[in-house]
Amino acid sequence: MINIYKPYLTRIQEIKIETPDTKTFKLRFDDSEVAEKFNFRAGQFGEYSIFGEGESTFCIASSPTRKGYIECSFKIVGKVTNALKKLDVGDVVGFRGPYGNSFPLEEMYDKNLIFIGGGIGLAPLRSLIWNCLDLREKFKDITILYGARSVSFLVYKDELDEWEKRADIKYYKTVDPGGETKEWNGKIGFVPKILDEICPKPENSVAITCGPPIMIKGVLKSLEKLNFKPEQVITTLENRMKCGFGKCGRCNIGKTYVCIDGPVFNAAELNQLPMDY
Amino acid sequence: MKNFKIKNDYKNFVKGLLSLNYLVIAPKYENGILKFSKIKNAAEILSPSEYINTVSSTKEYFFPQTEPVIKFTFEGKEIFLKDVEIGKKPKVVLGLRPCDAASFSILDDIFQYEYKDEFYFTRREKTIIIGAACESNDESCFCTTTGLAPDSSQGADLFIEKNNEEEYFLRAVTEKGERLVEQLIAEVEELEEEPKKNPLYEKIEKQIRKKIDLIEAKKWLDNNFENEKWEELSSQCLSCGSCAYLCPTCHCFDIVDEVNYNSGVRRKNWDACQFDLFTLHSSGHNPRDTKAKRYRQRVMHKFKYYADRFDKTLCTGCGRCIRACPVNIDIYEVVKEFAPLVEQN
Amino acid sequence: MNSISEIAKKLLDENRVSAVVGYSIGSLPNKTKTVIVKSSQQAEKLIFNNLCVNNLAIYLTKSFRLTTQKPVAVVMKGCDVKSVTGLIQEKQIEREQVFIIGVKCNGVSEDGKNLSPKCYSCKLQTPKMYDILVGEEEEKNIEFKNPFSDVEEFEKKSLDERWNFWMNELEKCVKCYACRQVCPLCYCEKCIVDKTVPRWIEPHTSKSSNLSWHITRAFHLAGRCTGCGECERACHHNIPLSLLNKKMAKVVYDNFNYQAGLDDKAKSPLADFKFQDKEDFIR
Numbered sequence: 001m002i003n004i005y006k007p008y009l010t011r012i013q014e015i016k017i018e019t020p021d022t023k024t025f026k027l028r029f030d031d032s033e034v035a036e037k038f039n040f041r042a043g044q045f046g047e048y049s050i051f052g053e054g055e056s057t058f059c060i061a062s063s064p065t066r067k068g069y070i071e072c073s074f075k076i077v078g079k080v081t082n083a084l085k086k087l088d089v090g091d092v093v094g095f096r097g098p099y100g101n102s103f104p105l106e107e108m109y110d111k112n113l114i115f116i117g118g119g120i121g122l123a124p125l126r127s128l129i130w131n132c133l134d135l136r137e138k139f140k141d142i143t144i145l146y147g148a149r150s151v152s153f154l155v156y157k158d159e160l161d162e163w164e165k166r167a168d169i170k171y172y173k174t175v176d177p178g179g180e181t182k183e184w185n186g187k188i189g190f191v192p193k194i195l196d197e198i199c200p201k202p203e204n205s206v207a208i209t210c211g212p213p214i215m216i217k218g219v220l221k222s223l224e225k226l227n228f229k230p231e232q233v234i235t236t237l238e239n240r241m242k243c244g245f246g247k248c249g250r251c252n253i254g255k256t257y258v259c260i261d262g263p264v265f266n267a268a269e270l271n272q273l274p275m276d277y
Numbered sequence: 278m279k280n281f282k283i284k285n286d287y288k289n290f291v292k293g294l295l296s297l298n299y300l301v302i303a304p305k306y307e308n309g310i311l312k313f314s315k316i317k318n319a320a321e322i323l324s325p326s327e328y329i330n331t332v333s334s335t336k337e338y339f340f341p342q343t344e345p346v347i348k349f350t351f352e353g354k355e356i357f358l359k360d361v362e363i364g365k366k367p368k369v370v371l372g373l374r375p376c377d378a379a380s381f382s383i384l385d386d387i388f389q390y391e392y393k394d395e396f397y398f399t400r401r402e403k404t405i406i407i408g409a410a411c412e413s414n415d416e417s418c419f420c421t422t423t424g425l426a427p428d429s430s431q432g433a434d435l436f437i438e439k440n441n442e443e444e445y446f447l448r449a450v451t452e453k454g455e456r457l458v459e460q461l462i463a464e465v466e467e468l469e470e471e472p473k474k475n476p477l478y479e480k481i482e483k484q485i486r487k488k489i490d491l492i493e494a495k496k497w498l499d500n501n502f503e504n505e506k507w508e509e510l511s512s513q514c515l516s517c518g519s520c521a522y523l524c525p526t527c528h529c530f531d532i533v534d535e536v537n538y539n540s541g542v543r544r545k546n547w548d549a550c551q552f553d554l555f556t557l558h559s560s561g562h563n564p565r566d567t568k569a570k571r572y573r574q575r576v577m578h579k580f581k582y583y584a585d586r587f588d589k590t591l592c593t594g595c596g597r598c599i600r601a602c603p604v605n606i607d608i609y610e611v612v613k614e615f616a617p618l619v620e621q622n
Numbered sequence: 623m624n625s626i627s628e629i630a631k632k633l634l635d636e637n638r639v640s641a642v643v644g645y646s647i648g649s650l651p652n653k654t655k656t657v658i659v660k661s662s663q664q665a666e667k668l669i670f671n672n673l674c675v676n677n678l679a680i681y682l683t684k685s686f687r688l689t690t691q692k693p694v695a696v697v698m699k700g701c702d703v704k705s706v707t708g709l710i711q712e713k714q715i716e717r718e719q720v721f722i723i724g725v726k727c728n729g730v731s732e733d734g735k736n737l738s739p740k741c742y743s744c745k746l747q748t749p750k751m752y753d754i755l756v757g758e759e760e761e762k763n764i765e766f767k768n769p770f771s772d773v774e775e776f777e778k779k780s781l782d783e784r785w786n787f788w789m790n791e792l793e794k795c796v797k798c799y800a801c802r803q804v805c806p807l808c809y810c811e812k813c814i815v816d817k818t819v820p821r822w823i824e825p826h827t828s829k830s831s832n833l834s835w836h837i838t839r840a841f842h843l844a845g846r847c848t849g850c851g852e853c854e855r856a857c858h859h860n861i862p863l864s865l866l867n868k869k870m871a872k873v874v875y876d877n878f879n880y881q882a883g884l885d886d887k888a889k890s891p892l893a894d895f896k897f898q899d900k901e902d903f904i905r
Contacts, residue, residue, distance in 0.1 A: 001395045003360060005346035005532070005543065051349045051356050051543075052536035078559035079818045092356045213562065240558050242532045245392035248548070249529030250556060252578070253564075254502075255585035260391055274502040276574070277564045308790050309860045332858055333796065342796060343826035416650045513656035515684060518798035519858055533825055546826050549798070554816055599649070603804050603856035604656050604676065607649035 004245060007049055007094030008034050012087055013069065018155040019148075022120055023085055024061065024073040027093055039098075040064050042105065042128040043236060043264045046097025047244045048072055049080070050087070056080035057241045059263070060098060061123040063130030070095070073123045073155060099244040100263050103128050103208065103234065112141040114200045116219050118191050118211025119148050122155055124236045124263075125210050129163075136168060143170040143200060147191040147215075150179030172198060192218030195226075202228045209235050220267055230268035237263045237270075239277055253277045278449040280472060281458050281465040283437075287445055292319040293464035294369055297457075299405075302338055303371040304331050313338065313370065325372060325409035325437055325445075329418075334525035334597065335370055335377045336384065339400045342522075343546045346396065346532070350540045363396065368404040369457070375425045376418075376595035378408035378432040380525035386587040387528055396545075405457050407447075408433030411481055417596030419486040419609045425593060427485070428478040440472035486609055487618045491580060491590055494616035498581040501615070502573070510611050511572030513604045514551065520575070520598035520606075521549035526591045529555070550574050576611060626697055626756055629723055630665040633695050639721050643681045644668040644697035652734035658685065670697065670757065675730040675738055677850040679705035679806035682715055695721035695753075699730070700746025704848035704883025705806040707751065711886050712846075714809055724752025728760045732855055739864065740851040743769035750884065769849065770872045772865060788833070788866075794859040795832040797825070801853035801863055802839065807846050814838060836866060844870035845892045848883035 010027035018024055029035035040060055049055040056078070062071035076085045087093070105128070113132060117125045132139050144163055148154045154173070163171045173186035174194045180186075187194050191211065200207070207228055209219045216235055223233050239251035239258040251258040254274045265273075283290045294301055301316040304323050311331045316322055348359040381401065388397040411418075411427035420426065430436035434454030435447050446468060449455035458465055521527040531548040535541055548555060551571050557563045565571045583591035592608070599607045630642040641660045646667040648655040654673045658681065659665050678696050686694050698706065703722060709715045726748050729741040743766065747759050768774075776784065799815070802808045815823045815835055823838060824831040840863075847867040854864040874880055877900060878891035 001360075001363075001399060002393070003346065003396075004392045004394060005396075005545070006358065006360070007347070009356060009358070049534070049543075051351070052534050052541045054534045055532055055543075081559070082819065091354055094356075238558075239564070240556050242530070246390055247387060247392070247394060247528070248531070249550065249578075250548075252574075252582065254577070255582040276502075276570070308794055310794065343828070512658045512685070513681075515680065515800075515803040517800035517803035517856070518796075519800045519856070522796045522798040523858060531825070535824055535826065544826050547796075552799075601800075601858040603800055603852070605648045605650065605653045607655075610649045 005096070005243075007047070007055075007096045008038075010070070010093050010095045012089050012091050012093060015087075015089060018073060018157075019153045021076050022073060022153075022155055023076070024071055024156075025084075025087075025093065026062075026069055026071050027095065028069050029095075030092075035068060038070075040070070041098070041102030042131045043102035043124055044098035044100050045124075045244070045259075045263060046070075046072070046095050046099060047241075048074075048084070049094035049096075050083045051092070051094060053083040054080045055094070055096070055242070056084070057244065059124040059127065059236070061126055063127050063134060065131055065134040073120060075120050096244060100259055101261065103236075103264055105131065108132070108206050109138045110140060110204075112143070112201070112205040113139055114143045114205060114207040115145065116191060116195060116207060116209040116211070117144075117146045118215040119153060120155060121211030121215070122146055123210075125208060126156060126159070128208060133169075140204065141170065142168065143172075143198070145172045145174070145191065145195060145198060147174040147176070147194065147211075148179070149176045151175055151181045151184055153179070190218065191215050192222045195219060195222045199226065202226060202232060205232060207233050209233070223267075230271060231266050233267035235265060235267070235270065237265060237277060239263075278451075279455060279458075280449065280468040281447040282468050283445045283447065284464055284466055287324045288319045288322055290445075290461070290464045291316065291322045291371070293461045294371070295319060297460055298366075299369045300364075300366045301369050301371055302335075304328050316371075323372070326412045329411070329413050329415050330374050330376070330595065330597075332597070332601075333523050334380065334595065335373055336380060336525050336528075338368065338370055338404065339381065340384070340388075340397055340528060340530075343544050344396060345542045346545050347543045348540065349543070352539070363399050365403075368400075369407060370404055371407045372409045372437075373406060373433065374411055374595070375408060375427065375429040375431065376420045376423075376593040377525050378406055378436075379423075379425055379429065379593045380432065381406065382432045383526050383583075383587075383589050383591060383593070384528055386589065390587075405434045405453060406432065407435045407437060407454070409437040410439070410478055412439070412477060414481050414485050415596070415600075416486075417599040417609075418594065419489075419596060420594035421482060421485050421487075422489045422491060422609070422612075423590050423592050423594040426478070427481040428474075438472070439475045439477065441475045442473075443475070446472050488621070489609070489612050489616050490619045491612075491616065494612050495581050495584055497615040498577055502577070506614065507569040507573040510576075510614065511568045511606075514568045514572055514606055515604060516551050516553060516568060516571065517603070518547075518549035518551060519601040519603065520608075521551060522547055523597040523601050525593055525595055525597070526579075550578070576608070579608075580612065626670055626723060626725070627665045627668040629754055629756065630659055630668050630695065631662040633721065634659070634662040634665060638692070639695040640692045641686070642668065642695040642697070642723070643678050643685075644723070645670060645674040645676070645678075648673070652732075656681070668697070670725050672729065672731050673734060674699070674725075675732050675855065677702045677705055677806060677852050679709065679850075680804060680852070682706065682709060682720060683806065683809040684803075693719050693721045695723055697723045697725060698749060698752070699725055699727040700749040701727075701740060701744060701848070701850055703749040703751050704746070705850055707883045707886045708807055708846060708848055709809075711888065711890060712807075717886070722749065722752040722754075724749035724755045726755065726757035726759045729764070737764065738851065738855075740849060742767040743771075751886070770868060770875070773868045773872050776865060776869075789829055791861050792832040792836055793829050794861055795827060795836065796859065797827050797832070797835065798858075800856040800858070804852045804856040805843075806850070806852075807843060807848075808839070814842075836861075836863070840866045840870050843867055845874040845878075845880065845890050846882050847871055
């Protein structure tokens with residue numbers, strides 16, 4: 001019997017403290033055969049579990065081009081994430097996945113990419129960003145705009161520095177007003193406002209955004225003003241999920257199961273969904 | 278497909294079934310309520326004329342209220358997973374009304390969509406469903422609206438009916454059902470001719486609440502996600518799970534871990550869309566934070582979303598939610614608010 | 623005599639209440655349906671008859687965010703008013719927030735045939751508290767029963783018999799939480815059974831976890847449950863929850879000479895300490 005509820009066992013190889021409430025785990029599959037065969041696409045997610053506490057849904061935050069491990073970043077909010085934060089290197093984490101659709105990578109070839117992220121919403125974008133950077137010649141200009149409510153809440157700080165230094169990326173960082181420090185050399189202002197300032201051109205471009213709902217709403221408006229067509233705007237939805245494979249009925253928005261039909265949607269598809277998310 | 282006459286009485290037929298070493302599940306009074314339970318001897322069996330329907334549906338024998346999906350043990354920091362065994366003994370669920378028997382052809386779609394839930398399907402494969410035509414109805418029944426009738430055999434492997442001489446006979450609906458009857462030669466005998474319909478079933482069909490046009494209902498739902506009616510229709514709802522838990526087609530669940538010192542189990546537990554915690558995100562955001570939104574989800578899922586996805590209605594008209602609702606929310610009346618009755622000649 | 627719908631119409635027309643919660647004709651012959659009437663045109667729907675068994679006090683905590691500016695009117699029987707008293711006692715609502723349309727009740731029925739069990743020991747045909755009263759009291763032609771008679775009968779059984787009885791009954795529970803949702807005094811914002819850190823009660827159904835749920839609920843209702851019987855009525859698996867709640871009520875009555883829902887100024891014994899309180903449980 002194939003048990004779709006049975007997780008793989010993974011082991012924590014590395015722990016990074018991203019912000020006061022966010023951690024990243026680097027996980028390696030215990031079973032070498034699984035480690036070898038495991039494949040996913042940027043944008044997909046999984047059900048991560050601590051045995052005895054339960055399962056929690058996060059995207060796979062590492063790039064599919066980096067083989068042999070997966071990474072997840074999680075904000076400490078609920079029962080499972082509070083238990084996850086207590087784990088050490090070498091501890092076991094259950095993983096089911098990959099689930100859901102993914103970013104349409106091939107359709108982005110030869111296009112300008114604009115990544116717009118906020119807070120922990122950078123996690124799914126990060127998977128795609130590294131995926132694209134590892135295949136850099138396939139894409140035209142790459143722009144990254146990333147913001148958080150304050151400096152200490154920026155995630156993946158080392159990587160942000162790396163992106164900032166790279167000549168083949170236009171990188172902008174911002175924090176909400178009041179969230180800056182004395183040393184802050186980035187912008188100050190909400191992400192949609194900075195986006196207006198950057199004023200990316202819609203021609204031959206795709207914008208990919210993820211962040212808190214309020215930011216996404218603002219970003220979608222800004223992009224519309226900048227004449228991006230809904231088909232050129234891609235986002236990834238976060239709904240409460242349990243099973244991850246279209247059974248448990250929690251993530252439905254109309255007839256759409258976010259876990260199977262999503263989590264990646266373009267704005268045109270999003271506009272078709274009833275306001276139930 | 279063949280038809281078989283039950284030679285002696287119904288109890289003898291059940292005796293035959295029990296002797297074949299099947300686990301027989303049938304309606305039985307237990308602690309004051311009628312429910313599908315294990316039958317130990319044929320004397321306990323109720324004939325199809327002796328009940329209308331059970332309090333809860335038969336879905337629990339395929340999709341149990343609580344079901345371990347994986348077991349685990351801890352040894353220091355190591356974790357060992359153990360698969361869960363599902364009972365091997367073949368089962369017969371006997372005496373389901375058409376509204377329950379039909380539920381499986383509806384649930385099969387969701388449980389195999391993209392990912393196959395083998396917990397459900399292992400039970401499905403090991404179980405033979407013997408439906409029984411309705412010999413009475415009550416004010417809550419509305420199966421005709423969902424395309425069923427007191428004598429529809431949809432979803433059953435075998436179906437028990439009365440011919441016009443008031444004798445029970447078995448209609449083989451699937452090969453699985455036919456193979457079972459062939460093992461019961463002492464109790465049944467093949468009928469050469471198609472038995473004559475008992476007029477009772479047509480009479481009951483006429484007594485049942487009039488048929489609502491679900492195509493029109495869906496058209497209305499297609500265009501009325503936003504409508505103040507939802508507020509009005511759900512205002513008295515108390516957000517309990519009665520309707521969902523008794524429903525033969527509701528299938529939402531939760532996944533929860535439980536631990537006992539050095540071992541534990543991950544379970545699938547029934548859940549219900551009327552509970553406010555159902556969609557609550559850990560961030561505090563709740564997409565369905567009001568009764569109106571939750572009730573809309575229930576009606577939409579049953580009569581629109583499931584139809585959009587699988588071309589089926591997620592309702593069989595069994596009426597259990599109507600009987601059980603402590604504040605008399607009546608899904609038939611609700612749908613009738615926005616869809617006409619089908620004209621009958 | 624003013625009918626309920628006339629009263630409701632007047633209250634709404636004069637803008638004295640924001641809504642009237644009452645009963646209307648149900649969809650099944652033996653049921654009535656709750657309606658929340660917000661405009662006087664709809665007030666005609668309101669009725670009262672012997673099928674009006676529901677306790678509408680539930681809507682005071684679960685449907686309305688009550689304000690003192692404009693009260694909500696509720697149609698209430700004598701037994702239902704006890705729940706309002708409890709809610710006032712526990713500072714969940716204020717008296718001024720509720721306009722009680724009291725009805726003189728001659729007994730109600732859950733199935734249209736038999737008198738509801740709670741009616742046999744009811745002495746409140748006329749509510750103790752109301753803003754306006756309707757109906758006529760009729761001679762109830764029934765034998766009055768001591769409210770604790772079934773508990774006393776049950777207590778005569780052996781421990782094993784009682785244990786087995788409850789295990790069999792509670793095994794039926796499907797955890798739909800209709801008992802909790804229908805209870806006017808189950809108003810906790812987060813019920814203990816929904817708490818996950820730590821998890822007090824396992825969410826699955828089994829004899830032991832069902833027992834913990836119902837025992838915990840009964841304990842939480844000790845000295846508070848007014849015996850409206852809604853939990854038992856809402857239970858489609860016919861678990862005799864009233865027996866459990868009445869046992870708790872009896873313990874409270876025997877020890878503190880207190881009955882819930884009769885005095886909105888009284889302090890609930892489990893929320894109060896008196897020097898003369900017995901301490902014989904400390905050994």
